[in-house]
Every structure is written in structure tokens, then in C-alpha cells.
Amino acid sequence: MIYFLLYLFIETFVSVEIASAIGPIWTFIEIIVSAVAGFYILMNYQYKINEYLFAVAKREITLDEFESMSIYTLIGAILLIIPGFFTDILGILLQFHNVALFFAKKILKLKEKEKKKGEEDVIDVEIIEH
Template identity: 60%
Template structure:
């Protein structure tokens, strides 16, 4: 819940600051343009999927990176559709492969650390006769 309130504060703060600089007309244009761009990305998601499949086939990325990159592109497109400057900035950043790979590597590094912590557990099955 605290993250949602923090998001609302940041979204409102950024949107008010930028809207006051560019004015109501250009704010409206930006909201419509990024929503159209987000819808276009979702409609053409198959192109990005083919590019990441090619990278996966060439061994440039792992299966986890393949899944996360496509997920982040879809999430970025959804963020572009949602009105607001902060969500639009995040949505645009998620469209870049470098930023998506950075996030994916951080997440999977954290996941692997948690898996290593759980490696002390020995799974035993007892069969009684």
C-alpha cells in the first residue's frame, strides 16, 4: 500500500511540474500520443518477440532474459497507455533492451541469491515398509 501511495505522489508531482512547463494543449497531445504508441507496441508485439527469439536461438540471451524482456516491453506498453508523465517515462525506458536487461539481471541475481540461501535445506522422503 505504501508503494502505491508513493507512486501516486511521484506521478502527481512529475505530472504537475511538466504540465505547468508545457501547457494544457501539449499535455493533452502527449497523453494521446503515448497512449497510441502503447497500443501500437501491443499490436506489433510479435515483431519484438521474433527479434528476441532470434537472440535466444543465437545464444545471446538466456530463456529467463527472453521471458523478462518481452514481459517488460509489454509492461512498458501498458504504462504508456496509462495517462501520466511518470508512467510514460517508465514505459519508454522499458522499451529499451538495455534497461530491460538491466532490470532482468538484477531480479534474477536476487532470485539466485534466495535460491542459494535455501540450499541448506535437504529434501528427504521417508518410506516406511
């Protein structure tokens, strides 16, 4: 809940600041253009997936990175559709290969730490019956 309130605060603050600087007409145009861009990315999502699959085939990225990057591209397109400047900025950033790869590697490191932490809690026991 705290993250959602933080998001709302940041979104409101950024949107008010940018909208007051560029005016209502340009704000409206930006909302329409970003929504159209988001729908365009969603319609062409299959091509982005193919690009990521070729990167996996060339061993440039791992399968886990492929999954994460695919999800980030999809999330970025959805964020572009949602009105607001902060979400649009995040949506645009997630469309870049390097940014998505950066987030994917960070998430994968967190998952690996959780796995290792979970493995430390496991006690291996062998029961021998006579």
C-alpha cells in the same frame, strides 16, 4: 500499499511539474501520443518477441532473460497507455533493449539469491530402514 502511495506521489509530482511547464494543450497531446504509441507497441508485440527469440537462438540472451524482457516490453506498452508523465517515462525506458536487459539481470540475480537462501535452509536427510 506503501509502494502504491509512493507511486501516486511521484506520478502526481512529476505530472504537475511537467504539465505546468508545457501547458494544457501539449499535456493533452502527450497523453494521446503516448497512448497511441502504447497501443502500437501492443499490436506489434509479436515482432518484438521474434527479435528476442532470435537473440536466444544466437545465445545472446538466456531463456530467463527472454521471459523477463518480453514481460518488460509488455509492461512498458501498458504504462504508455496509462495517462501520466512518470508512467510514460518508465514505459519508454522499458522499450529499450538494454534497459530491459538490465532489469532482467537484476531480477534474475534476486531470484538466484532467494533460491540459494532457500537451499541453505534445507537439511538433507537419508533414512535407512533395516
